[in-house]
Amino acid sequence: MDMPDPRFPxxxxxxxxxxxxxxxxxxxxxxxxxFLYIVQGEAKIQxxxxxxxxxxxxxxxxxxxxxxxxxxxxxDLFYYALIADPTLLQGSFSDTAETRFLEPIRQxxxxxxxxxxxxxxxxxxxxxxxxxxxxQEFGFELAVKSLLYRLLTLLIRLHTPTVLSKIEHAERIKNxxxxxxxxxxxxxxxxxxxxxxxxxxxxxxxxxHFSRLFKEMTGRTLSAYILSFRLNRADYxxxxxxxxxxxxxxxxxxxxxxxxxxxxxxxxxxxxSSLRKHTK
Numbered sequence: 001m002d003m004p005d006p007r008f009p010x011x012x013x014x015x016x017x018x019x020x021x022x023x024x025x026x027x028x029x030x031x032x033x034x035f036l037y038i039v040q041g042e043a044k045i046q047x048x049x050x051x052x053x054x055x056x057x058x059x060x061x062x063x064x065x066x067x068x069x070x071x072x073x074x075x076d077l078f079y080y081a082l083i084a085d086p087t088l089l090q091g092s093f094s095d096t097a098e099t100r101f102l103e104p105i106r107q108x109x110x111x112x113x114x115x116x117x118x119x120x121x122x123x124x125x126x127x128x129x130x131x132x133x134x135x136q137e138f139g140f141e142l143a144v145k146s147l148l149y150r151l152l153t154l155l156i157r158l159h160t161p162t163v164l165s166k167i168e169h170a171e172r173i174k175n176x177x178x179x180x181x182x183x184x185x186x187x188x189x190x191x192x193x194x195x196x197x198x199x200x201x202x203x204x205x206x207x208x209h210f211s212r213l214f215k216e217m218t219g220r221t222l223s224a225y226i227l228s229f230r231l232n233r234a235d236y237x238x239x240x241x242x243x244x245x246x247x248x249x250x251x252x253x254x255x256x257x258x259x260x261x262x263x264x265x266x267x268x269x270x271x272x273s274s275l276r277k278h279t280k
Contacts, residue, residue, distance in 0.1 A: 008144075010088055010148070020073060023072075026229075027068070027183060033105070035151075036080070036082075037059050038056050038058045042072075043073050046067075047068050047114040048066055048217070053073060060115060064106055112155050126151065129148065181203075185202055186225070187229075191230070191251060234254075235268060237251065
């Protein structure tokens with residue numbers, strides 16, 4: 001993941017003005033830690049196979065190498081996405097703090113709790129980091145590092161993390177490597193017919209094991225995942241292009257315009273034609 005300063009790998013994104021149901025980011029994972037702080041409104045965030053409704057004042061913690069996805073839950077959503085490379089906090093000397101906490105967090109063997117609600121101390125820590133990165137006063141790098149240490153300390157002390165065994169960790173990494181090309185293939189071919197057999201062969205698994213592991217990782221069946229993926233692409237095209245509803249349905253893999261409209265309304269709580277009128 002690109003950083004403004006590779007020698008100081010931490011950054012913050014600010015996102016606002018999105019409508020309810022809008023995809024905030026597609027399914028993906030990365031080695032960095034990510035902290036999503038909801039300033040206003042509501043967001044629907046998936047971490048692994050778990051789904052959370054995060055409201056103003058809530059924090060979503062995305063662990064290193066954890067599959068995540070986001071969608072707007074209200075029309076007034078405003079949130080900060082703080083992204084940090086865990087190696088920023090590691091030094092050349094491997095002390096107890098590094099071996100007990102920082103290295104396991106980086107390797108995703110120690111998993112921080114995903115949804116934190118009602119903790120003012122943690123919220124103030126996040127906001128202080130955002131201010132330091134915005135203002136960049138002399139010595140802000142020291143302030144950011146110290147605040148990140150403080151944030152991790154609070155998360156570990158107040159919200160008991162999950163510690164994976166060596167076997168659990170190895171299995172988690174193996175499945176990520178198996179499914180990374182599958183998710184990329186869906187991303188590149190979502191508008192074409194996709195079968196379980198085709199995707200299972202990419203992962204090197206039987207149809208049965210592929211379906212079971214896919215649901216364990218994403219919290220959805222393959223058909224539900226692909227349908228949601230297509231509808232999110234359709235949502236984007238409806239908001240940002242002049243294509244007709246029929247054209248968008250065809251471009252996103254739907255051969256039946258009526259099925260497309262029903263599925264879109266069920267997921268987005270608004271008919272495609274209504275969304276098009278609303279965004280014009």
